[in-house]
Amino acid sequence: MQTSLTVRSTTPSTVWLARGRHTPDSAEDVLRRSLQQRKDSQTIDDFMELPADGAAPAERVFQARWRAGAGVTVRARLSVRPDAGDGTGQEWILVAEAEEPWDDAWPSPTALFWPEEPDTAWEQDPGSGLALGAINPLPQDDREIRRLLRNAVRGGWHLHVVVHEAMTTDDRGRTPVARWLPPGLRPRVVEHRAAPQQLRGLNWALRDSGVEVPRGGAVVLPGVPAPEGYEAQDFSVRAVFLDGSEPADLVDAVKRFAALPRPLPDGAQEALTALREDWHLLTVHEELDRQRALVAMYAEALEAMTKSRDLYREAAESAHEALAAYQQTADTAPVVPQPSGPPAASPLQQLTRTLERFKVKRAVPSAGDEASTAVEPVTSER
Known part of the structure; x- marks a missing residue:
């Protein structure tokens, strides 16, 4: 299918x-x-x-x-x-x-x-030129049949029925199936008729669709896209008597097919x-x-x-009040002078530095001290 x-x-x-x-x-x-x-x-x-x-x-x-x-x-x-x-x-x-x-x-x-x-x-039908609600004889060439049916079912707009004539019919057998359908279905059905000698070529042309037409019977084609729930055997009719009487089984198959949930055809969503x-x-x-x-x-x-305007006005008024309060606080706050130079050292830091300088002086004697220590004068007793 x-x-x-x-x-x-x-x-x-x-x-x-x-x-x-x-x-x-x-x-x-x-x-x-x-x-x-x-x-x-x-x-x-x-x-x-x-x-x-x-x-x-x-x-x-x-x-x-x-x-x-x-x-x-x-x-x-x-x-x-x-x-x-x-x-x-x-x-x-x-x-x-x-x-x-x-x-x-x-x-x-x-x-x-x-x-x-x-x-x-x-x-x-705009795609194939076939007549709606009437009988459309199939071409004689098998390849033409395949091309015709393949293009005709695309889009999903119409219900396509293929009927095989077991023998050559007279005028009574040239009655389209649409005649027996309710008014709402007649302009939606495209009927294809195959001559007695076209059965083999017809089924060869339909093999890609997954369906087959019985000798002297008919089938409702699934179309592209196929409706959900379509099964070929449910819409295949074993025998259609083309004697002018109502083909009840075929009419029932077409009605059941039309009742299936069907995807929207090409371009139908826009319309x-x-x-x-x-x-x-x-x-x-x-x-x-x-x-x-x-x-x-x-x-x-x-x-x-109006509500948006009122909310905006309330927000603006709140913002103005907050700004005014901030400016008033800034104006009344005392000014703290800032030191112009580097910060003064604490007394502890000053005492520590003095002791460090004193230690340095004690550890390193001067040159005059070294000389007086080396030469000591000698005195005599009288």
Whole structure:
């Protein structure tokens, strides 16, 4: 199984994600018309297009809000990148978040942003060019199959299902599995179809993924990064009857895979953060609550500044008082005269020095004394 070395946050249970590419007309015009129609029909509560930054072509952002299920508020953000000029169209990312855990039975956010007309080509995977929610036949070359599947599963945006046709099917067998899935899963599934003779080459191409497609069966690919708890045998279907009936086992496998905790896809963290922190489509009550929160925040900041000012003033006054007291003490203290010469010797030191000089004189006699001692006069008696 392929794994990713990058640690990613898990997709919150309240979040719904999708990514695609729109061709060939201006996606902004299509979104404006579609969202206005949804608002007029009260399918959504409101929408807005955020103003563009600068004159250069930049990412355009649309925000919409509606209620799903039993009045659960959903906020969604769709960003459209400018056309690269290579004819591939405009890439878009859609992030929706509900106040409760997401229910795939709710309407798909893509169906509320994009029109349902068949000539509007927005259901396309930007990485591989494959159709979302539709059948995509595999290439004939085995190496092309390997390259296609390896690149298609990167990023973690879509759920990839590979189905092998045990025999050539008729029109009834050309029904995509997305038809049987709940609305919230349909635009997230990419279905790959292998012809009867492609089974060996298909499994050779999938060997790096650690999965294998049974003959006449199907498998849900783990993707990169793989969700926690994925085991190949749990998402492999032994037989899929392509006769127009519901492939119950395959539908169950796709639902169970979608319920696994999945890492956030590439680039989804930035889009989710923008949805939460740069939301502009507020109701009157939300705007009032927001202004009240701002007033409370400013009042708290002002109170903190006032307390800091008072503390600073008290500290300054204490410092001035301490300085004044020090100066007053210094002015009233008596001045002690300092001796100008070296300190006088004590009487004991003077007596000691006198005795030392006297000893020196007694120990060393003078030259006159030596002469008088050597010559002594002799007197005679009369």
